[in-house]
Amino acid sequence: MSTDLERLSINQATTRPQWSLAEAIEGYARAGIRSIGIWPDKLAECGLAEAKRRLAANDMAVSSLSLGRVFSEGASAGSEYDRCRRALDEAAELGADCVVVLAGTQGSGPGPGPVGGLARARATVRDDFADLLSRLGPPPVPLALEPIHPMQAGELSCVNTLDQALDLCDALGNGIGIAADLYHLWWDPGLDAALARAGDRILACQVSDWLVPTVDLMAGRGMPGDGVIDLPHLMSRIAATGYRRTIEIELMSRNDWWNRRPETVVAVCAERFLQYIRPAL
Amino acid sequence: MSTDLERLSINQATTRPQWSLAEAIEGYARAGIRSIGIWPDKLAECGLAEAKRRLAANDMAVSSLSLGRVFSEGASAGSEYDRCRRALDEAAELGADCVVVLAGTQGSGPGPGPVGGLARARATVRDDFADLLSRLGPPPVPLALEPIHPMQAGELSCVNTLDQALDLCDALGNGIGIAADLYHLWWDPGLDAALARAGDRILACQVSDWLVPTVDLMAGRGMPGDGVIDLPHLMSRIAATGYRRTIEIELMSRNDWWNRRPETVVAVCAERFLQYIRPAL
Numbered sequence: 001m002s003t004d005l006e007r008l009s010i011n012q013a014t015t016r017p018q019w020s021l022a023e024a025i026e027g028y029a030r031a032g033i034r035s036i037g038i039w040p041d042k043l044a045e046c047g048l049a050e051a052k053r054r055l056a057a058n059d060m061a062v063s064s065l066s067l068g069r070v071f072s073e074g075a076s077a078g079s080e081y082d083r084c085r086r087a088l089d090e091a092a093e094l095g096a097d098c099v100v101v102l103a104g105t106q107g108s109g110p111g112p113g114p115v116g117g118l119a120r121a122r123a124t125v126r127d128d129f130a131d132l133l134s135r136l137g138p139p140p141v142p143l144a145l146e147p148i149h150p151m152q153a154g155e156l157s158c159v160n161t162l163d164q165a166l167d168l169c170d171a172l173g174n175g176i177g178i179a180a181d182l183y184h185l186w187w188d189p190g191l192d193a194a195l196a197r198a199g200d201r202i203l204a205c206q207v208s209d210w211l212v213p214t215v216d217l218m219a220g221r222g223m224p225g226d227g228v229i230d231l232p233h234l235m236s237r238i239a240a241t242g243y244r245r246t247i248e249i250e251l252m253s254r255n256d257w258w259n260r261r262p263e264t265v266v267a268v269c270a271e272r273f274l275q276y277i278r279p280a281l
Numbered sequence: 282m283s284t285d286l287e288r289l290s291i292n293q294a295t296t297r298p299q300w301s302l303a304e305a306i307e308g309y310a311r312a313g314i315r316s317i318g319i320w321p322d323k324l325a326e327c328g329l330a331e332a333k334r335r336l337a338a339n340d341m342a343v344s345s346l347s348l349g350r351v352f353s354e355g356a357s358a359g360s361e362y363d364r365c366r367r368a369l370d371e372a373a374e375l376g377a378d379c380v381v382v383l384a385g386t387q388g389s390g391p392g393p394g395p396v397g398g399l400a401r402a403r404a405t406v407r408d409d410f411a412d413l414l415s416r417l418g419p420p421p422v423p424l425a426l427e428p429i430h431p432m433q434a435g436e437l438s439c440v441n442t443l444d445q446a447l448d449l450c451d452a453l454g455n456g457i458g459i460a461a462d463l464y465h466l467w468w469d470p471g472l473d474a475a476l477a478r479a480g481d482r483i484l485a486c487q488v489s490d491w492l493v494p495t496v497d498l499m500a501g502r503g504m505p506g507d508g509v510i511d512l513p514h515l516m517s518r519i520a521a522t523g524y525r526r527t528i529e530i531e532l533m534s535r536n537d538w539w540n541r542r543p544e545t546v547v548a549v550c551a552e553r554f555l556q557y558i559r560p561a562l
Contacts, residue, residue, distance in 0.1 A: 151432035153468035187434035
């Protein structure tokens with residue numbers, strides 16, 4: 001079992017309401033899963049030393065630490081430095097593969113009136129990241145920039161396609177790569193080409209499925225196999241880039257999986273990984 | 282008043298639950314608006330002859346007739362021919378500027394399992410449209426293909442960016458242009474360039490605003506000025522293409538405007554048009 005599942009990671013957002021970090025580490029490990037994606041609030045609740053002990057005791061690796069947004073309204077490289085520094089240092093302590101960040105939609109926010117926020121955010125995000133990277137110095141683990149679905153351009157992130165994220169990486173040089181969450185990217189007519197362009201810059205790969213209908217923009221994701229994303233095809237494109245790390249199932253599901261027994265969620269993740277994801281890797 | 286509003290049209294979807302076609306024609310005209318976008322179900326309910334009389338009596342033009350999806354699951358050029366033929370003939374009778382169509386997501390649909398639907402739909406949509414256009418012959422009014430927001434790629438349309446729609450138009454030749462609904466397009470980092478590329482192929486331009494948060498994927502749109510789309514900028518880009526037709530406010534709003542007095546909705550549309558849209562045209 002552990003061999004078949006060795007390239008599966010589960011992001012703990014998948015069992016966010018049900019399990020603490022300690023419970024998730026143990027629950028995933030009991031199901032034969034060897035890797036976990038972690039969130040800073042859950043890590044803070046557990047404590048870094050305790051998290052390290054639990055990971056070691058369960059022989060679990062950390063595929064990512066998700067920092068969330070940087071450069072939201074009013075933020076600057078200076079004000080974001082502390083959060084990033086801490087996340088990078090904690091990620092290094094945990095042996096995480098990368099720290100996942102989103103580029104916030106600085107300057108936007110709800111009305112009234114057109115505010116030019118998205119264009120302004122896009123115009124400044126490269127300089128903001130360059131400033132941040134230069135303050136951080138060579139990061140102990142790489143930052144992975146996650147492009148976010150266009151439906152969240154107004155409230156979450158101004159980087160909305162893989163090509164746009166790659167343009168940013170091109171401009172920023174070393175120290176930053178890509179977190180490719182296929183839930184955000186699957187619709188893009190240029191995705192196959194963009195994945196080929198990304199090549200070895202893909203530092204993390206996350207999956208879930210697109211439900212029809214989708215009733216919640218933030219947390220309405222489906223279990224792999226329950227929606228309309230052609231995961232076997234996309235997995236073959238990910239494999240073709242040379243990607244050899246884990247595939248992280250990250251499934252925010254307010255109306256369904258967040259209300260189920262976490263042991264069931266994890267068992268179904270493993271089953272669907274073997275059915276739809278692993279064969280193409 | 283009529284001069285200031287001469288380039289405003291309201292799509293009757295904006296007052297769909299409140300008003301019949303006859304009521305919408307009269308209600309919009311009373312507010313000084315000179316043009317309306319029409320839906321076939323509302324037209325059928327009214328009857329073509331009666332619609333023509335009401336339009337003439339109120340000196341109202343028709344900016345578009347929205348046919349909705351062609352090539353949904355199981356459809357073919359043969360099975361779509363009758364609907365399109367009828368819509369084109371009715372649009373010609375009404376003197377409409379264009380018939381708006383969406384390219385359906387044939388082959389997708391809800392799970393279980395990945396179905397390759399989006400890729401299959403995209404691979405076949407050009408041939409399907411070419412077949413349909415050849416059966417229709419030179420259309421009496423042009424078809425306008427509307428690219429649809431990526432958040433509806435799974436359930437509504439496989440054409441999700443303006444560039445993708447323009448590629449399709451390039452392949453299809455004459456008889457088909459673009460309906461640019463900026464609600465679907467505003468997030469696109471390549472939009473300014475795609476609008477310039479579109480040039481005189483833009484046959485209709487629709488607007489509403491992106492609300493933060495957006496709680497309804499299908500009918501959660503905002504009144505121009507209430508959201509985060511930079512309408513003055515986008516209107517200047519539309520004007521730069523040479524576009525001289527009306528701007529249609531099309532506002533599907535289940536939780537807000539659909540529950541208000543239609544006279545209020547129309548008055549606010551006119552006010553916001555003058556504030557955010559007309560100055561840049």
